[in-house]
Amino acid sequence: xxxxxxxxxxxxxxxxxxxxxxxxxxxxxxxxxxxxxxxxxxxxxxxxxxxxxxxxxxxxxxxxxxxxxxxxxxxxxxxxxxxxxxxxxxxxxxxxxxxxxxxxxxxxxxxxxxxxxxxxxxxxxxxxxxxxxxxxxxxxxxxxxxxxxxxxxxx
Amino acid sequence: xxxxxxxxxxxxxxxxxxxxxxxxxxxxxxxxxxxxxxxxxxxxxxxxxxxxxxxxxxxxxxxxxxxxxxxxxxxxxxxxxxxxxxxxxxxxxxxxxxxxxxxxxxxxxxxxxxxxxxxxxxxxxxxxxxxxxxxxxxxxxxxxxxxxxxxxxxx
DNA sequence: CCGCAAATTGCAACCGAGTTGCATCAAAAA
DNA sequence: TTTTTGATGCAACTCGGTTGCAATTTGCGG
Ligand SMILES: [Mn+2]
Ligand SMILES: [Mn+2]
Ligand SMILES: [Zn+2]
Ligand SMILES: [Zn+2]
Numbered sequence: 001x002x003x004x005x006x007x008x009x010x011x012x013x014x015x016x017x018x019x020x021x022x023x024x025x026x027x028x029x030x031x032x033x034x035x036x037x038x039x040x041x042x043x044x045x046x047x048x049x050x051x052x053x054x055x056x057x058x059x060x061x062x063x064x065x066x067x068x069x070x071x072x073x074x075x076x077x078x079x080x081x082x083x084x085x086x087x088x089x090x091x092x093x094x095x096x097x098x099x100x101x102x103x104x105x106x107x108x109x110x111x112x113x114x115x116x117x118x119x120x121x122x123x124x125x126x127x128x129x130x131x132x133x134x135x136x137x138x139x140x141x142x143x144x145x146x147x148x149x150x151x152x153x154x155x
Numbered sequence: 156x157x158x159x160x161x162x163x164x165x166x167x168x169x170x171x172x173x174x175x176x177x178x179x180x181x182x183x184x185x186x187x188x189x190x191x192x193x194x195x196x197x198x199x200x201x202x203x204x205x206x207x208x209x210x211x212x213x214x215x216x217x218x219x220x221x222x223x224x225x226x227x228x229x230x231x232x233x234x235x236x237x238x239x240x241x242x243x244x245x246x247x248x249x250x251x252x253x254x255x256x257x258x259x260x261x262x263x264x265x266x267x268x269x270x271x272x273x274x275x276x277x278x279x280x281x282x283x284x285x286x287x288x289x290x291x292x293x294x295x296x297x298x299x300x301x302x303x304x305x306x307x308x309x310x
Numbered sequence: 311c312c313g314c315a316a317a318t319t320g321c322a323a324c325c326g327a328g329t330t331g332c333a334t335c336a337a338a339a340a
Numbered sequence: 341t342t343t344t345t346g347a348t349g350c351a352a353c354t355c356g357g358t359t360g361c362a363a364t365t366t367g368c369g370g
Contacts, residue, residue, distance in 0.1 A: 019337055021347065040327075054349050059328065061347095075232030079356085080327070097274055100281060108274065119252055119263065122292030126255060129286040137277030174317060174366055195356075209320050214357065216318095234327080235356070 005032040016068050023053050027061045028070060028085060037074050037082035037096075037105040074105055095130040101139035108132065160187045171223050178208050182216045183225060183240065192229050192237035192251075192260040229260055250285040256294035263287065 009029035013020050030046050031038060038046075044058050062083055065071035074082045074096055082105045095108040119125050137143065164184035168175050185201050186193060193201075199213050217238055220226035229237045229251055237260045250263040274280050292298065 019346065021337075023348075056329080056350080057348055064347095075230075075234075077230030079230075079234045097278060097280075106275070106278075119287055119289065120261070120292065122295060122297060123252060123261075124290040124295050125252075125287050126289035127287075129288060131284040132274055132280050132282075133284060134274070134281035135279040137275065140277060140279050142277060176318065176366075178319075211321080211358080212319055 005029045008032060012070055016070070018068075022051060023057050023061050024064065026051055026053065027058060028065060031065075031071055031083055031085035034085070037084040037107065039080050039082050043083065074107075076105060078103065093127070095132060097132045097134070097136065099136035099139055100133050101135055104136055104138075106136065160184045163187060167225055171225070173223075177206060178212050178216050179219065181206055181208065182213060183220060186220075186226055186238055186240035189240070192239040192262065194235050194237050198238065229262075231260060233258065248282070250287060252287045252289070252291070254291035254294055255288055256290055259291055259293075261291065 006025065006029045009032055010020060010025045013024045013028060026047050027043060030043050034042075040055070040058060040062065043062070044053075044055055047053055047058070062071065062073070062081075066073050066083070069086055071083050072086055074084065076082060076098065084107055087107075097106045097108055098104070099106075135141075161180065161184045164187055165175060165180045168179045168183060181202050182198060185198050189197075195210070195213060195217065198217070199208075199210055202208055202213070217226065217228070217236075221228050221238070224241055226238050226240055229239065231237060231253065239262055242262075252261045252263055253259075254261075290296075
């Protein structure tokens with residue numbers, strides 16, 4: 001599990017022909033192991049447990065991974081960047097989901113179908129960014145029902 | 156012109172039954188007069204020419220206007236909020252256009268037509284946020300052609 | 311017009327995410 | 341192993357935005 005992602009990460013970094021450093025491998029492995037997009041803080045916390053990598057280095061590694069398309073960064077209105085390992089299943093242009101309750105951000109694999117967003121005359125549209133907001137599986141009504149039942153069982 | 160927006164702004168603020176202050180009227184008037192969404196800095200610059208209102212006050216007024224739906228704020232991946240007077244022509248949910256060249260943000264009045272963005276099972280979609288990126292009228296190829304001609308004329 | 315209470319403002323200090331300069335360190339080429 | 345070159349650690353910094361609190365305004369009654 002953890003070891004496997006680590007090796008995958010190392011291979012991916014090595015493939016870029018650039019230097020294979022602990023920091024790069026560790027950050028990429030963390031992203032690969034994550035189910036959702038991670039903030040800088042989440043990444044740092046998960047890494048610092050083992051190695052003592054400086055936060056500036058984490059920032060620089062994230063920037064590097066993004067430039068090499070090994071990761072992509074997602075902007076968010078809470079003014080915090082979130083990062084995701086670039087997996088093949090989500091194509092170049094994909095939408096994102098942001099949970100209104102826990103704040104978690106998830107990539108939506110399926111290509112988004114946006115029909116004709118008309119821009120004013122003279123404007124030229126180049127790309128479309130789309131974010132769906134709502135409740136994730138962990139925060140939705142089903143999950144709340146589950147946790148209510150759990151509470152009843154406890155007594 | 157400038158005087159007219161000012162009076163409109165004053166009326167709008169008075170309608171809320173809250174206190175009508177110089178700062179509130181000035182900020183709202185600035186937003187009403189603007190053709191595009193303005194950053195805090197742009198607003199402050201345009202106001203400071205006349206009155207000497209503190210930047211913190213501008214922040215608080217913007218927050219207040221937003222809460223009263225007299226303005227709405229737009230998040231942007233440059234980590235800067237932009238504000239727009241809430242005009243009736245752009246409905247409650249509308250898309251935004253961000254120019255990749257000058258960074259300007261414009262509200263897109265027309266309702267956006269997004270068909271079926273499918274979210275993972277267990278997820279519940281509540282709202283959709285859409286940003287079109289590209290070149291605005293002032294930065295597009297037509298505008299560049301115009302400015303090239305202007306340069307030729309100059310010699 | 312005057313006095314009062316409550317809301318608003320100005321100021322200074324603060325916050326947190328991200329960046330920069332520079333000396334030191336380590337990957338990999340030689 | 342030595343050398344070269346790029347990566348890292350650390351401290352200081354930037355910048356948009358926020359907070360606490362005392363001083364000022366606003367709107368209201370009288
Ligand atoms: Mn994504
Ligand atoms: Mn808008
Ligand atoms: Zn959630
Ligand atoms: Zn432009």
